[in-house]
Structure formats: C-alpha cells, structure tokens
Amino acid sequence: MTVTEPVLSLQSVNLELKTPDGYVRILRDVTFDVAPGEIVGVVGESGSGKSMTALTVMRLLPPKARVQAARIGFDGDDLATTSPRALRRVRGKRIGMVFQDPMTSLDPVIQVGRQIDEAYRIHHPGVGRAEARAQTVRMLELVGVPDAANRARQYPHQWSGGMRQRAVIAMALVNDPKLILADEPTTALDATIQAQVLDALARARDELGVAVVLITHDLGVIAQFASRVIVMYAGGVVEVATTRELFEDSRHPYSAALIQSRPGAHRRGEPLVAIPGRPPLMTDLPEGCPFAPRCASPYKSAVCVTDRPELERSVDGRLSACHFRDHHQEVVA
C-alpha cells in the first residue's frame, strides 16, 4: 500500500475498561496504518470504539484500563511500551488532538492566545513570550482566524463555536506535530461552519504535511476529506479501503449497508436500506461475527455465527473482516 514508513501503525491493539461488572473489552485487535501527510477517516456508530482508539494511542484512558497491543508504532517509537513520562513529550507535541467540543479544550478564563502560547512554550523551554506569540499568530492565521494578533487577546467566550474549534486546531498544530487525531471535530458545528473548519484542517495538512486521523460518524465528511477509511464496528476494524473503494465497491456488508442507508444514496421517497436492529453491547458480544445478527448478505451462513472473522486481505488485496470478503465483489455493485 504505502511505500513510505507509516507515521502511525496500530497492530492488534486491545483495550479493556473496568466497569462495576468487571472488565469489558472495548477494542479488539485494532490494526491500521496512517501514512505521513495522509487524511484517514475512521467511521463507525457510537460505541464502535473509534474514539477509544484515539484515546488509546494517546493513552488518555480511565484508571485501571488495560491496553494490550502488539505495537502502537508512531514515528519510530512504540507507544505501547513508552513510559508515561516520555508519553507527555508525545502528547501535544508530536501528536495533536482535537476534540468535538472546543470548550472542553479551552480554559474560559485565559485568553485564547495565551493558551496556545502555553502549549508551545511547555514543549520549547528556552522560547520567550514574543517568539511563542509569533508562532501562535502564525497558526491562527493558517487556520483562518481573521485579525489573529488582536483576537489572540480575547477570551474563549468572545469567539464563536467555529472560531473556537479553529483555535483548538491551531493549538494542536503549534508544535509542528506529525499527526493530528481529530475526534468528531465538526459534529457540534453548523454545515457552513463545518466546511470552514474542515477546510482549515485540510490546509494544515497541505502546508505542514501533518497526517490527520479524522474520526467521524458522517460519511459525507469522509467522502470529501479522507483519502482512506477505517470502518469500525463493535470495537474492531471491519474494513480498510480507499474512500473511492469504500463508496463504490465495499467488501464488508456493514460498510456497504452504512453507505446504502444514507438518504443521499436513494431516490426521493424510496424506502432506505435500513440496517435492522442495533449495534451489540460490548458486554454481550455475539460469539461469531459481531455484525452477523444484523447482516443481510446472501452469503451469511453458519460460520458467521460461530467464528469471528479476522481483518484479512481478499484475493484482490482488499482488507475486510468478513468470511465472505471474496464474494462481496459482485453483490455490492
């Protein structure tokens, strides 16, 4: 696939979280790569594990979480074995994060610019205020904040939602990271503002060469901004494909159904292809394929109920976690 060394490489990442009823497995053998400068989309429904995947990479997990991974390769290091101390030099410096709600990332009583300066200075100890501010203003301008030098002296409540999210993106970019993990960065925003913010993220990729993992439930956002897509279901990766492959020729019944279930894929008033039922609870996963109870593939058979399919390549090299990955070619025409 990618000739260059991936900037992020997850290999069999497993996560268990402690609940009152004991440990629950949240991620199961999550495996995918992100190439330098690439925008990769991660899609899935709520509870599919897409956010937990990002939090596991950054090890921003609740107490007593258990991570077991063959490797979380990032820029030459293995984050699965990195000490908490060393991880602090990765978070916010070499990997930036953008969350859904910008107010959770901004302190309401500190000027926006100061917060970005701080993010820069904490990783650049010798740098003075003026130099940090210059970098802050550069980043705010890059993400499209008008009159950045003056607006940097305002407080978050004086900024609109779309502008705040740009500030958070500027903060994520300020240390020239190799990778940005953006978790539903525009879900809280209106359509016209969403487009502006995603443009800002794409511009950062173009100008700084930063790779972006774009976590979203919105397939339209994926279609527009991502070059490759990771589809997650019930804590596992079910398909990895280029965006075009996924939309035109998906190799997993879940991804295919997801694409078919959007109103945009149908003629007006036609019944939509709905996926029956709902995603399984992580505490109560079916024995075999987690999607089997909802799967409408004509190939579904006994093996789907008994054996969990692994993410493997089809004969023509596509990655899918379906026992019948070689058969969907014809079905999903």
Add this chain to the structure above:
Amino acid sequence: MSALLTVDDLEVHFTARSFTGRKRVIRAVDGVSLEVAEHEALGIIGESGCGKTTTGRAIVQLEPATGGSMHYRGKDVTHLTGSARRAFNAHVQFVFQDPMSSLNPRMTVADIVAEPLRAYGRWNGRAGRDRVSELLDLVGLPPEFGSRYPHQFSGGQRQRIGIARALALEPEMLVLDEPVSALDVSVQAQVLNLLMSLREAQGLTYVMISHDLDVIRHVTDRVAVMYLGVVVETGPADEVLDDPVHPYTAALVSATPPSSPDEKRARIRLQGELPSASNIPSGCRFRTRCWRADEICATVVPPLSPKGDGNRAAACHHPLDLAAPRLREGIATP
C-alpha cells in the same frame, strides 16, 4: 391545493435580561409565512439559531406568538387557550428531537403512549390497552415492550415510542423537530422509513424541521429555508436543493458534505458567522455574509417574491440565475 395550515407573518420574540439588567429582545422568529397543504410534507431547514425549531414549537402552541397569525383549516389558531387549545393539539402533535429527555423515565412505555388518551378522556380499559398495542405495532415495536421503561430502549426505539405517543390521538399533522438527528446513521434509515410509510398509511401531513438536507430532500415535498428568523427561500424540495435561487441556500447546499467522493460541487464558503438574533442587520439579514450584497441590500428588506414558474419564491435582491449550472451533480435522479 387547499392549505391545512397557514402561517402569516409569525413573530416569536423573547425578552432576555442580561446580568447588568439591560433588556434585549431576541427576534427568534421575525415574520415567517408558510403554507402547508393537506397530506403534504413541508421541510424547514436552516442552521442553529435560524428559528426553525421555534417556528415548529409556535405552530403547536408550545411558544406563544408575539405577532402575526396562524390558521388551521381556516380557523384562527394563533393564541389558543383551554379547550380550544386541547382540541387543536389533538389534530397537531409534536415529535421531539431528543427521545431521551422527552420520555418520562418513570413511566412504562404503555403508560407513555396511553397518556394522551387519558389526558383527552379517551381511555377506557380494555379498548385503551388494545389501542396502545396497536400503536406500538404501528411504529414497529412488539406490544409486549409496553411494560418496559424508556431506559431499556435504544435511541431509535425511543424515537419510535415518541412517534407512537404523537399518533395516539389520531392527529392530522405532525410537527417533527429533528426526528433523526440524535440517532446513529444505521438507525436513522429505520426511523425515516417508518415516517414515510406512516405518512402514506395514515394520510398524515408533516412539518419536518431538520438541518440535514439529505433527510429533507428524501422525505419532504416542499422546503422553506430559514435564516435568522425569516424564510429566505421556498419551493419544491428537489428544485430548491438542486437549483437554489437564494445565495444562502446555495451556500448551505454547497457546504453539505457530498454523498460520494465523485460528487463535485460548487464550493461556496461563507465568510463570518450568523449574526445575533438580538442585533439583526438592516436590510437583508444575510448581507453581512453574502458575496453578492451591495448598497440596496443594506437598506431595503427584500420581500419573498415568486421565482421561476411561480412554485418557488426567494427573498433576495440579487438572486442566482435559475439556469446556472447545477450545484449538485452525480445525484441519482434518472
């Protein structure tokens, strides 16, 4: 086409008092006119703060109108109280966006669905229970779920419960406020299918409020596009969304993510943000973000005037050419 509901110049203003005691008037809905024909599905679209939800709530009497008028089957329903309001609400019901906060967690599903029947004195033991089972069945829930509580259901199922409750009094019209936006993609399709088949089977009239243009395009016949408390464009849903006349509609359509990577779309990126509803720009409200605005836009309020074959209307001094290249290409419309 006889209008079931006519809304004329509806205003819903709120007075807010700031921390310093200063009064501000928030003009959430500021002169909205709509017509909904019987059995029609009208979509109201726009971004947060445009007044679409407030308009819907005003229609069902959840917000008092501060100006304008509303008529239902020719009767004035602008300010209803007491029994007149009860009678009206039996015909026009509301479905809330968030199916968790709109269902009482301490009531069983059967009680929730039966509540309108009880409140309207239409409950009579056995027949009532049969009616509840029938309603649950109608929305695709097994009647034995009636003894369970809302927290035992998924978002999609809760929304079905909310719809069953809204249908209990056999209304003619449903006002649906973002009925699927709280739901996961795979579940949205189930609920949209239900809404489409119910409309067909029960001959319902819908006013559906949504920010999701694909949902509106799919389910509704006509749309009204709102911006900052007013309607800026109306017309048949597919025509308006494929060939917008108002620059704001065009921007909204172009900002909506495409449905496939192949779909090419004109990219109109609006500058700036929605102005505050307590400080509305003079003239055309959209002029502060519009790339076509000039002097007249700052002084003269553009009226909603007919465009094209008369099915459509837009409020703009410099509307886009109807013959302009289509914004959306690659959509499956054979």
